[in-house]
Amino acid sequence: MTSEAAHNNSNGLTCLFRPWVDLVSAYATIGDVVTHLNKTREGALTSFQDIFKKAEGLLQEIGSSHDTIPVSRVCKRQTQRANLPFQTAEKYYRRSVCVPFLDHVLTELQTRFGNDTIPVGFKIKNLLSSADGDVAAVLEAAKVYEADIETLSLVKAEAERWYSTTMKFESIGDALAHAQTRMYPNPAKLLRVLITLPVSNAEAERSFLTLKRLKTYLRNTMGQDHLNGLALLGVHNEINIEIDSVINVFAQKNRRLMFV
Structure with a gap:
């Protein structure tokens, strides 16, 4: 992963933690970041070469006496740092720093933003789908917020009418505006829940x-x-x-x- 790509990814993740970002858009962006990091992880053999060359260039700019980035002394019994087999400094830092770091970031993103972390939100997200939406998923989400809706039977009837008369929406705001103007009170309440679910508690x-x-x-x-x-x-x-x-x-x- 180049430094420019890493900078773009960090900016994308930073923009997610804003009060005006809805949960669906945030998870879509996180999915794109995870896809890019997975590609970088799979192609670490070639992608890390550019990073290492830029690091060596910085080493020359500061006037270092080393031709390349030095590697710490390796002994047989190493307990304080990685003791991996390598032939060059590039291989050492790729195996001991780059690959473990990417694995750690991917694991943390999956743990924090996996599909199983907000099952209710993803069930309400079905209201953004077109005519092939899942009414049963909407009903399961409505059961969680049963105190805020009228009755489950009305939710089922409105959801069926929703999928038969509406098209796919690009954002939660568009779907909420449609629900409010087309007299879908219960889907509107569920969409309000979805649009107010926080992406993070930071x-x-x-x-x-x-x-x-x-x-x-x-x-x-x-x-x-x-x-x-x-x-x-x-x-x-x-x-x-x-x-x-x-x-x-x-x-x-x-x-x-x-x-x-």
Whole structure:
């Protein structure tokens, strides 16, 4: 995998973790990334050559005394790093770094974004299909959200009418708009569930990650108001802070503060 392809893949995965990205589009993009990484993994013998040549070029640019990337000393009993048979440095790094890294990324993507991780979402996704949609899958998804719909019999009747009168939709938004304007109340409710299912829980954990950086040993005695203010700035870093206003707030307090 070239560095340009890796950069494009990382940008594609980064765009998935946005509030406005729906689950279907995210999983479609992840599927494309997995397909590309699988091809790279299968052709690692040739794809890694370009990466290694660029690395050697960078080695020459920084003025290194080595002609190629050096390999760590190999002994018979190696416990701290890979001890693989190799003839060249390229083969060593391909076997010990490139291939294991690709396998790890593919395994993590399959574990986190496999088809079995959100079975309900994929069943509701059948509403995006054309006339050959699966009514039974929609009913199984409706059972999970039975408290939000009217009755399962109405869901079945509306789903059958849905597949007989509608065509395939490109996005959840198009299907939801069609359901709302063509009087499909129960499919509309299921589509709202699908469009609000999160791709990742990364944003919900931002506050906890920020707290680890703020509540350090040196700041262990700070008050709750101070901690809340720092956490607000850490999570919502797009807030513009006027320095003069902050200074005025501190200046109005009865404290001996030295402003230089």
